[in-house]
Amino acid sequence: MCTSSQRHLRHRDVLVRLTKRRSEIRTFSTGLVKCKESEHEDSDSSGLSAELTSRQAPPARRSRPLSPLERISGLLPRDALSPEVMQLREQNQQEAEEDANVQESFAQSTQEQSGHPETPAGTEATPKEDESDNDHSSDATTEPSTSERLIPATLPGESLLVPGELLVAELYKKGRMEYRKMFNLQTGTRLHSSWGFIPHDDIAGQPAGQFLKTSLGAPVLIRRASLEDYVLYMKRGPAIAYPKDAARMLMMMDVTEGDRVLESGSGSGAMSLFLSRAVGSKGSVLSLEVREDHHRRATLNYKRWRTSWNLRRGEEWPDNVQFHKADLCTASSLLACQGFHSVALDLINPHLVLTTVIPHLHPGAVCAVYLAKCVY
Numbered sequence: 001m002c003t004s005s006q007r008h009l010r011h012r013d014v015l016v017r018l019t020k021r022r023s024e025i026r027t028f029s030t031g032l033v034k035c036k037e038s039e040h041e042d043s044d045s046s047g048l049s050a051e052l053t054s055r056q057a058p059p060a061r062r063s064r065p066l067s068p069l070e071r072i073s074g075l076l077p078r079d080a081l082s083p084e085v086m087q088l089r090e091q092n093q094q095e096a097e098e099d100a101n102v103q104e105s106f107a108q109s110t111q112e113q114s115g116h117p118e119t120p121a122g123t124e125a126t127p128k129e130d131e132s133d134n135d136h137s138s139d140a141t142t143e144p145s146t147s148e149r150l151i152p153a154t155l156p157g158e159s160l161l162v163p164g165e166l167l168v169a170e171l172y173k174k175g176r177m178e179y180r181k182m183f184n185l186q187t188g189t190r191l192h193s194s195w196g197f198i199p200h201d202d203i204a205g206q207p208a209g210q211f212l213k214t215s216l217g218a219p220v221l222i223r224r225a226s227l228e229d230y231v232l233y234m235k236r237g238p239a240i241a242y243p244k245d246a247a248r249m250l251m252m253m254d255v256t257e258g259d260r261v262l263e264s265g266s267g268s269g270a271m272s273l274f275l276s277r278a279v280g281s282k283g284s285v286l287s288l289e290v291r292e293d294h295h296r297r298a299t300l301n302y303k304r305w306r307t308s309w310n311l312r313r314g315e316e317w318p319d320n321v322q323f324h325k326a327d328l329c330t331a332s333s334l335l336a337c338q339g340f341h342s343v344a345l346d347l348i349n350p351h352l353v354l355t356t357v358i359p360h361l362h363p364g365a366v367c368a369v370y371l372a373k374c375v376y
Helices: 004-046 049-058 068-073 083-114 129-142 227-233 242-253 270-279 292-313 352-359
Strands: 166-173 176-184 190-193 196-200 210-213 219-224 260-264 286-290 322-324 338-345 361-369
Touching: 004 176, 166 190, 166 227, 166 292, 166 322, 176 190, 176 210, 176 227, 227 242, 227 270, 242 270, 242 361, 260 270, 260 352, 270 286, 270 292, 270 322, 286 292, 292 322, 352 361
Parallel strands: 260 286, 260 338, 286 322, 338 361
Antiparallel strands: 166 176, 166 219, 190 196, 210 219
């Protein structure tokens, strides 16, 4: 019993000593790492050879995590270890020596290739004037010119904002839109809001989709108005066919490029614009309106959109809509010798004009009726 207790105490003393040594080794290793970091900073500022060596140095082999058995065996003396554990420890030491040899051989090879051997401690390398001149000349030849570093403001096929275009200004606060306005870009005017103003001259010549700051420092997104934006914010007389309803009607009517469509009830011209884009340059739209003021408003809105599109894209919007002030019930002369692929009716009493419309429809044509509450 005495011998076993003495042996136990002896092993405990050995473990305590090993623990102290490992803590000392860790402290020394951290100090060594700091020393190496400082040496590395000095070497970075010394010249090109050190930069090449640090850039081209191969990544060291990542050491695998130690198993619980290896951690415990590292604390025990060599006499208490089994042959298997001793073999594993020797294998780890051999791998560490191989990694060190590889790093040393690679460093020597890079020094020989760069032609800048290491200078002994306490001596300074004096660069030659010719070499410095060559370095300056090489830097001058490899440095790109100012024209090469310029990034084009717009992509191919895109144009800058010009006066006369229809634009939309948007301001967001905390992910919510606080301000939106459609305006016509004009020289010498300002875009006013509660968050300050932006001169139109500062907007002209900019790419679309840019954030510009107001006089109070608020960032405002400036972009081109889409057809949906224009229909929602254009001047109107009567209520318009909203984009969601117009899209449903176009799907029901199955309007494609080249179709000829009849519209009754031009209103403010919203549905006329959607039909104009759907039929394209090969198709046509015949739009009728009873009231003079509504007919005039639809015509002006259609022309205004075509003008903005021409400035934006450099090409004309198809002039494929014919506006007429007439009542469909008595417009037999306008419909004479004409056939239509579909019909869009925005009337209070659409059933009164069906007898006039049906004879001019192609077989299988669709007649879509838009009311304030539903679409039939």
